[in-house]
Amino acid sequence: MGVRSVEEYTAHVAELLSPLLSPPPVRVDLSDALGRVLAEDVHSPVDLPLFRNSQMDGYAVDAASVAAAPVTLPVLGVLAAGPAAPARHTPGTALRIMTGAALPEGADAIVPVEDTAGDHRSVTVHRAREAGEFVRERGSDVRAGMLLLSSGNRLEPRHLAVLAAVGLGAVVVRRRPRVAVITTGAELVDAGTTPKPGQIFDSNGLALASGARANGADVVVVQRSSDDPGVFRALLARAVSAADLVLTSGGVSMGDFEVVKDVLAPLGGQFGHIAMQPGGPQGATVVDGVPVLSFPGNPVSTLVSFEMFARPHLRAAAGLPATEHYTLPLAGPLRSPQGKRQFLRGRVAGDAVELVSGPGSHLVAAMAWADVLIDVPADVTALDTGELVKVVPL
Amino acid sequence: MGVRSVEEYTAHVAELLSPLLSPPPVRVDLSDALGRVLAEDVHSPVDLPLFRNSQMDGYAVDAASVAAAPVTLPVLGVLAAGPAAPARHTPGTALRIMTGAALPEGADAIVPVEDTAGDHRSVTVHRAREAGEFVRERGSDVRAGMLLLSSGNRLEPRHLAVLAAVGLGAVVVRRRPRVAVITTGAELVDAGTTPKPGQIFDSNGLALASGARANGADVVVVQRSSDDPGVFRALLARAVSAADLVLTSGGVSMGDFEVVKDVLAPLGGQFGHIAMQPGGPQGATVVDGVPVLSFPGNPVSTLVSFEMFARPHLRAAAGLPATEHYTLPLAGPLRSPQGKRQFLRGRVAGDAVELVSGPGSHLVAAMAWADVLIDVPADVTALDTGELVKVVPL
Missing domain, CATH: 2.170.190.11 (Molybdopterin biosynthesis moea protein, domain 3.)
Incomplete structure (x- = not known):
């Protein structure tokens, strides 16, 4: 698909992920309903108080x-x-x-x-x-038939209290978005084990799974693929059969062994470069009706890709409030490459935002220390101390 | 203890619950560590990248x-x-x-x-x-021995990513506060069942358990007691053996069958009236070293009591940010009884806050519709439209 702007690609992803916003309803016990989103209006079956x-x-x-x-x-x-x-x-x-x-x-x-x-x-x-x-008096708090809570309401403890008080033991809520994660790379091993020469610890599986979970999704499967297309195909089949959204990391750029691109591009996947840094190489495919977002494998690129392309849609699907972007003055000057929208790791310090690292996409420690991404537009190459920048809270 | 001010009682409760703030450390797998709070500084065991x-x-x-x-x-x-x-x-x-x-x-x-x-x-x-x-270059992101994350850090996905990247499979975190809930009242039955004449649905068990869970606690047991002191004593013994904090509802006021007060007052529990509405009758006891907060049984009183006396301490224990109180102008006038600090159910509408109910403590539906409590000082008896009030977000 060549080089696309972040805006174009964001719109493309939003369209692919739109089915997440209308999940099927499921019935859950009230004791499992904390934080879930009502899928129907709830009217009281009884008067409250039940009796005088x-x-x-x-x-x-x-x-x-x-x-x-x-x-x-x-x-x-x-x-x-x-x-x-x-x-x-x-x-x-x-x-x-x-x-x-x-x-x-x-x-x-x-x-x-x-x-x-x-x-x-x-x-x-x-x-x-x-x-x-x-x-x-009977019915002085709630009349039978009265609308108690509306569809779309995210259930907090006080909402559960009124549902229990009118005797409802279960409630119909939106199914949480089901997310599958596949990391790729022959070099990856589990944290807690001892890597052989040439191997590194996989952080993307945990980053994507915990990111999905923290934003209201059910993570149904986390898998790791070798660079063997047959292995990736088998894991993908399992993922699309279980999930509403599949997130992959790695295997999308210019190497000889790009397993994700090699398998998904023939299935209609659009792979190419987005004019952003980090996170430039991206892929988006629909497999058996399930959207598959393919992020680059570098840990910081993966995290930034998740923030940009997955998190807003997962939050919307889960009925969570959107993350609010805002502007802050820069605590120091910065430079940015022409033609690339850059997402720099920043930390809010007092009333300003400071950089916590250079642009290197492998600086996973700096990502951990950041609390915002600083969003530098593609046509901006330098900003001075005190200039306002848009920040995206992490 | 007679009638106490909210301020005095809040200080008393804070002292009783202070052990919650220094929980023992526990080791958890990284895959279970999302949202947990580090109990120790974490230094990198390796260089990152591991190799050039x-x-x-x-x-x-x-x-x-x-x-x-x-x-x-x-x-x-x-x-x-x-x-x-x-x-x-x-x-x-x-x-x-x-x-x-x-x-x-x-x-x-x-x-x-x-x-x-x-x-x-x-x-x-x-x-x-x-x-x-x-x-x-090897070590260009992280040097072996470098401080990665400090004790007290609440683990978000990007923190888990760096911990995984340096190969740590597990991490030492604060144990979550363990909370036990005991509701009391011969009139209570489970939602989802059919009450006999004179019975009502228990909403307090769910309200307290989900409230504790939503504020970072592990709810270890939720029990319901009859008005029989022997039954309550047995449930209490089980609760204090399993929990760091026990929350009870009901059985604290002026009736003939106040099982909570009858059992706990002889154990040194302080029971009396706090100059607030709703939630006036309160009790606080330490049983076998475990604090027991006893809230009144009315559903709205229980919820307001939880907000005032349990939630701030649970959030602090779980490393969650404190709920920020702020001020808003009133959308309409209100009246309040002399000498009682009142917590009215309010809803933010535009730039002002409006009442969603009268002061009646049984209006559980109005509590569900509220998004803030309006905090009216004890010496205030009337406020006009546009006057500023303190609000507590729910």
Whole structure:
């Protein structure tokens, strides 16, 4: 596809990944629903409170019987919160009642215990109460049929609380985007093992998997391929059968053994150079209906590619807020190559942003120390201290 | 303890919960370390790059042999990235080399493939290169022994990437705060079941468990107690044996069956009223060295209590940033009782904050619709439209 601008390629990727934004709904238990996004409006199946009950610990009375307070009333029993047959109130008497217990039929007010003196047999009520005082009426919080939460709502603890309160044990949410990761390179070995001469530790598998997870995706498989096309093809088949998005790293540039490009380009994949640094070589393919984004294998290029081309779409699919870009003045001058949009590792220090490394795409330590990417437009070659730059929070 | 101010009680709780801030370190695999907080400084065990390697796909040469470019050199072989015995370069020749492959001994520069023409037998180099060009020197990114990440660093994908890149398969992190939840009340049943007359759905277990989880804790047990002190005692014993913090709901106020207060007060628990609304009745106890915070059982009171007294400490223990409080103008007037600090459910609308409910502590639906708590000081009884109020994001 030759050299493309970041803007063109971003638009192309957005189109390929658009199916992520309409995932199928799945039903999950409320206990598994934290952070999930509702796929349907939720209406209450019940009134809340479910029944008329006491707002206070005290005495259930009828207002008429306490109008001439202070009055002393016989206490005919105790109503605790909990399962119980409906009780009945006799005018001119009182029932001791606990917060949350159902009001006895015929009672219309609660006298809080603080306003009384008495024992199990009789109570003196010190002040009059109007009908309805300290009574929680059925349906006064929520009416059956009322819209509680709308489709698209990301479920926080307080949302789970209201869903539980109306008795819903499960809820229909968007399926999380399912992501598969394939790293490539005969030189890669697992961290925690001992590399042979010529081998290096694979950081891209973990970077892409944890990046996907941190942005709301389910990572369904993380695999590593050799440079053998047959091996890569087999891993790819497994990935596209399990995932909504496949991310690969490595095998996309100008070498003799570019397994990702060699397998995917014949399947219609578009491979070429994007006018950006790092992360220039990129590929995008659709395999069996599943988008496959192919990032370069250099660890920093992989991370920057993920930030640019995968993260915004995963966040949108997961119902997470978009990462807000903003501008900051530069703490020092910088230079940038003509014709390439550059994403430099930066760190916010006070009210400015400073560089934490040069442009070298292998500086994975500097990437770890950065908290933003500094976005330098393609036509800018030099910026002075204090000039405003766009930054992308990591 | 009588009536206390929110400030006094907050300080008391902070002291009780201070052990949460120094959890023991635990070793976790890097694949489980996303979002965890480093409990030690991490120094690199290796140089990075591990060995001198090619930054480009191209040809390994010695700079002297291409100084008079264009020159044509015999190609003696191909070096791919991957495990391989060290190769040797013969001056006046070239080796085809792929990105990441070890430089042959004696070579000191890489000619990118774009600047050449050739085949497997010979290559014409179009321009001269200086020694070191497109060569990644061993240790140029990271030196063995260098500080990579400091204790207290919360591990994001880019941090995991650098840890993997230097070959660390595991890392020592702070143990997450372990939280146990006990809800109480004979009236409670699980959402998804059918309540008997007098029963209601338990929302507090889910609210507290998901709230703890959303703020970086491990929820180790969620239990529900009847109003039987023996039952509560048994659940409490299990909770304190497994958790660093126990949260209870219900059983703390003025009724005849206040199981939490009845069991914990004799153990030294301080139970009383805090000058706030909702969430007035509170209790704090230390049982077998484990702090137990006892919240009132009303769902909104429970949620507000969690926000005020548990969430800040859990976030700090988990290394999460503190929730920032800020001020906004009121979209409409409000009234507040004298002598009680009030936390009203509010929603940010444009540049102002509006009320989403009255003060009633049972309005769990309004709590779900709120995105902030409006913090009205104890001595304020009325505020006009446009007056600034402190808000606590939910």
